[in-house]
Amino acid sequence: MAKLTKKQKEAHGKIDKNKLYSLEEASALVKEITNAKFDASVDLAVRLGVDPRKANQMVRGVVTLPHGTGKDVKVLALVTPDKEAEAKEAGADYVGLDEYLDKIKSGWTDVDVIITMPSVMGKLGPLGRVLGPRGLMPNPKTGTVTMDIAKAVSEVKAGKIDFKVDKTGIVHAAIGKVSFSEDKIKDNAKELLDTLMKLKPTAAKGIYVKSVYISSTMSPSVQLDPKVVA
Incomplete structure (x- = not known):
């Protein structure tokens, strides 16, 4: 395993691995722990309690992020x-x-x-x-x-993106840039999470949102409390 740089160690040290963060806290923390010299993307990874191999449990949709993606989409x-x-x-x-x-x-x-x-x-x-x-x-x-x-x-x-659960049951989506304010990151994340909740397949049993992580291109991930989207 590669050794962590001093900045990477500092970033990891700011995250309490035993804590599930609120959306507000995580949106602020992901900005704080990003040390990239470029405007890194902010990504959301949501593990769902679905079996993507079954057609009636496939989760796919579109969402228009209120503050756009921060990317010039070609x-x-x-x-x-x-x-x-x-x-x-x-x-x-x-x-x-x-x-x-x-x-x-x-x-x-x-x-x-x-x-x-x-x-x-x-x-x-x-x-x-x-x-x-x-x-x-x-x-x-x-x-x-x-x-x-x-x-x-x-x-x-204007910021419309489409997403689809992968074969491991995870939805990955870029929801903005580190240069965004905490509120903009939070708003975009909430819009995606709210949309995912509306798309819960009736065939999916048990816990639907198992885990939620937010990270930037070169930062460690911050775990959110899944209850924020319940």
Whole structure:
């Protein structure tokens, strides 16, 4: 195991491993224990009492963070010519169709979100092997396959994110930056946690939220009291 640096030891020393922190306390502490020289992302990891292998226990959804993610999200709008102006006006970084489909076939995936129309999805099917593993395949459930291109682009730019429980039962999501105020981190975390509670599968038995951790890109994690979302 690699030795901890002096700053890392100091960060770990500020966390009481036997304590379950409130959302307010954790939002303040994650800022205090981050020593990165860049504006680190703040992440939330929520372990759920679900079996993701069963379709009726899959947890997936979207949430618009009240204060955005702090990240400049690059959006590709794969649309027909009649929708191009709408997509550009809404703030899409890349707009087009066939030329970008060809670029993706060649391995280009330098975007964070792809938004498209129902009529275009047939062309995206063959690109599933490229887009799927990167989480870039548009999906009607997350609002990235729609006829209202302007609204979809605007929402993503404003801080709308999608999340999905992984095979170990954990939902990971970036909820802001360390430069955010404590209140903004808290508000964004609460919005995600509240959304997760609304998505509790009826088939899930026992404790739904087993643990909640907040951390930054290079900080140790702080454990929250799961009751904050009960």
